[in-house]
Amino acid sequence: MNRIDRLRASTPYEADFVQWCAEQGALLREGRLSELDRENLAEEIESLGRRDRREIRSRMEVLIAHLLKWEFQPGHRCHSWQASISEQRTWIRNIVKDSPSLRRFPAQVFEEAYKDALPVAVRETGLRKSHFPIEPSFTAKQALDDRFWPGGPLSMDDFLRD
Incomplete structure (x- = not known):
């Protein structure tokens, strides 16, 4: 599930959280850091501690x-x-x-x-x-x-x- 279609646009955070998570994980694994949704990703990581x-x-x-x-x-x-x-x-x-x-x-x-x-x-x-x-x-x-x-x-x- 963490393999994303390179031709398709990223799923917005608000549209489908599960798909967004899979895409963000795939981007991290592939080292495509510039494509990450940094603000929402940072918020989600911080929420884990909360x-x-x-x-x-x-x-x-x-x-x-x-x-x-x-x-x-x-x-x-x-x-x-x-x-x-x-x-x-x-x-x-x-x-x-x-x-x-x-x-x-x-x-x-x-x-x-x-x-x-x-x-x-x-x-x-x-x-x-x-x-x-x-x-x-x-x-x-x-x-x-x-x-x-x-x-x-x-x-x-x-x-x-x-």
């Missing part, structure tokens, strides 16, 4: 919401909550592994993610907002630590519901 930041931010919010549910509804703990918490941690860790420059980013967005996770936890638990602390009861480092489970240690009784 995508990873958005992904970390979103997963931090889900992680925090589930940690809050885990902490403040111990009688409702279940395997699906545990799996979700573990999954968010793994995804964040893998994104940072692929892009080490983002290693501090989860901590940088932690406070903001907590503020956005709080209404989610309120809605999903049915508890009043006043039941939850305004400030986080755990840190970003703890939230990302596989050994950290707020509200006390794990026991088999935590998994009676599922």
Whole structure:
């Protein structure tokens, strides 16, 4: 798909994004740099970094919401909550592994993610907002630590519901 017809005009970015990507890739591979759509290509490359930041931010919010549910509804703990918490941690860790420059980013967005996770936890638990602390009861480092489970240690009784 990355071989472009040299006789045909390039596809405009706005007309067909997939075709445009294929053509830009082919131009790069062929060394035809003067024919590249440099502005749109640069924007797309920059957006890749923003995508990873958005992904970390979103997963931090889900992680925090589930940690809050885990902490403040111990009688409702279940395997699906545990799996979700573990999954968010793994995804964040893998994104940072692929892009080490983002290693501090989860901590940088932690406070903001907590503020956005709080209404989610309120809605999903049915508890009043006043039941939850305004400030986080755990840190970003703890939230990302596989050994950290707020509200006390794990026991088999935590998994009676599922």
